[in-house]
Amino acid sequence: MIDQKLEQLKTLFAEMEMALIAYSGGVDSTLVAKIAHDVLGDRALAVTAVSPSLLPEELEDARIQAAAIGIAHKVVQTHEMDNPNYTSNPVNRCYFCKSELHDTLKPLALELGYPYVVDGVNADDLGDYRPGIKAAKERGARSPLAELTISKAEVRQISKQLGLSWWDKPAQPCLSSRFPYGEEITVSKLQRVGRAEIYLRKLGLSNLRVRSDGDTAKIELSPEQIKEFVLTTDLPTLVSAFQEFGFIYVTLDLEGYRSGKLNQVLLQKV
Template identity: 35%
Template sequence: MLCKYLEEKPSIVVAFSGGVDSTFLVAVASVVSRRVMALTVRSPYIATWEIDEAVDLTKVLKLEHRILEAEIPETIKYNPSDRCYLCKHEIFSKIKVIAEREKYDVVCDGSNFDDLGDYRPGMRALKELEIESPLLNCQVTKAEIRAWSKKLELETWDKPPYACLLTRIPYDTLVEPEALKMIEKSEAFVIGLGIRAIRVRKHGDLARVEVDEKEMHKMLKPEIMSQISETLKSFGFNYVTLDLSGYKMGSFNDTLEKE
């Protein structure tokens, strides 16, 4: 069904983060569509290593690749609860301009069928801008994407989910580039220790570390805890804590539910 859907789109621009979903989508599109471009956004709230991985993936997949440089939009500088809507509306408006100028037929994103069950205000922006979501429209789930990615030998098949760094900061908080760098360096350090599913949420001068329950045992080794604490403090945090509830996607959304 997905292949047939994409075959009907002669030329496609895929918003490409280098994650599981967009990598699978662009890989399939590159086979069944006549003309495909992967477009990656580079901004202060996207981890540098994610951009680097996206660049490397496009080389492996032999894709046409473009990078869109973007600053922190004025509309989201205080991290409002609808930041995803505001950000996606601005970014995808720019992507559409590029697509139209380069004479591509459609702009697609990697939203999948499971995304309907999460708080994702950005999907409203996609609908307003007529951005297509082939994986969602064809009811492709995350589990199916991972399974098919493995069969296609895509290195992202088991990549943990990742999101923009704005999700590490409480809502209604000034977004400071220095804070984003602290978070990015902290997560990169922990990932470098072999703990892949990680979030470092910033509460002022306190780092609240979330880790997937499957990897919690790695964090509980005294030498690892000491190493992480000392390193994150060297990045600028005064306090480093481990969230005993483990990793939860969009954990700051809980604060919205309580309002």
Template identity: 35%
Template sequence: MEIEKKLEILKEEIRDKKVLVAFSGGADSTLLAKVAVEVSKELLAVTIDNGVMPNDFVENARKVAEEIGIKHRVVKDDFLTDESFKSNPPNRCYVCKNKMYSKLGEIMAQENLDEIADGTNISDLLEDRPGIMVNYNKNIKNPLVKAGFTAEEVRELLGSMGLNYSPSTTCLATRISKNSEITPKKINRIKYAESLLKGLTGSAVVRVRDNEDTALIEVEKIDKLLNRGVLSHIDSELKAVGFKRVTMDIGDHGDSKKDIVVYKPCKDEKNKIMFETELPYSVNIKSTCGELEKLGSVKCSTEMGIAMLETEGRNVTIFKKGKIVARRVIDKEDAEKLLIQVLPHVRRVI
């Protein structure tokens, strides 16, 4: 589907509604807020400052909000006083998002708004993000998902509009190994390390992961670090704030295109085309089957861990371990369209 068509669907999803947008200033919430200010009846963008965000997070959100001309509010909270968050369980993103969206729900009611919308996109549904279950549980609207926008398409559209956005909006708690307590000391040394590396490299996206006192550096512009003197400086600075060891991931950490589906030859059916994708999480087959009934005919076996959907002559099989297989599709584009329809109805195991 062309981006222009997706944009029209996005507009219709929020047209003439009174909307509270969960606003980070990142690409997705920026596009959502820009469209909402043009077509919604009323818009309030709310940024939650939870105490575990990058140093420039709030200021960048304010700048983006001002640039697109929206009503914007920053709400401060300290998640480090919440033991359920500090313990850093495997579903920490669910815990965090549940706290944030509960607060947004209170604001929505106070302001007499119709709904909360956030910038979740199709690409997010292919990643390990337990927090997305909060959207379903609290009836948070996902207009970008409804319109079928991928992360790449969002960035492409913002570029064509000439709109700036903040590239660094992820919670610093995600840098800390799961089940390792989130403490002010760890958050502060991550903030310091990432600010240092942004200054040294000019990279907009920097991650310093904290794995039991070992720092793992991820940057877009790694070339500027490949100097013995610079590396020695980084090593001494990070050890001075409490890291015992400093390492670097030399992979590509910039925005890159990810295929939604990949082609798989169908050995037993020469004239059939098959595509598949792998989700990085386990699927709740029973809940997913109930959702898939909205799309077509469903056969479900919780014992075997399989859900099968027949819709418009095409077949989708979803396995408990996360694999999704599309059969009887025309080509890759058709498979992607089918997956975009199906993904919002997949329910993960929390």
């Protein structure tokens, strides 16, 4: 089944003939970029959008992975932070983010002669609340992984099979996803969340989030990491570091990390 889906993915890109990939450096869009380059060569281009909601480390990862794949890579700036519909952080915030992204990528693709803009949306993403998918579709973007019902687990399996060293890279959505709906997003808030997550990663932790709730940082770790974290971490030093980043209070979520956790308030309102 995996081999069949991989061949279908290759066929899909062969039919496109040229493609511009909305490339974040995550495992999904990197697989799309890899297959596009394998099939299309220099007729595939990976484009990474840079804004305050992207960690500098993520951009560097994207560059390294693109170089390893061999695909041409371009960086553009997006300006979603100029849009109050985005910074006010409504429940459909991602719609405005992806609108800005694809309003940037589509004209670029047309200018450079690429008939298609494709992204890394996978089949699992269709089952979550993702208003950004609607914005992308409205602007004609295609999602090869979703079209071929390739799940996140299958993305990782294919990536591993192809020898991509980042096949198990943790998901890293934009930093704006760390804020509860309704809390205004600012550059300084994005920076403090980003610095806090980098701090935790340097401690050897992975698959984590630092959620912002006003002046409080809520640390989410995978459940199996929580006990060791509490027992072995110099907590006063960590709290002091987080306060230097701009937080006042630091808490640990005892449930642990769960993707899309902030969307549970939407379910409670149904």
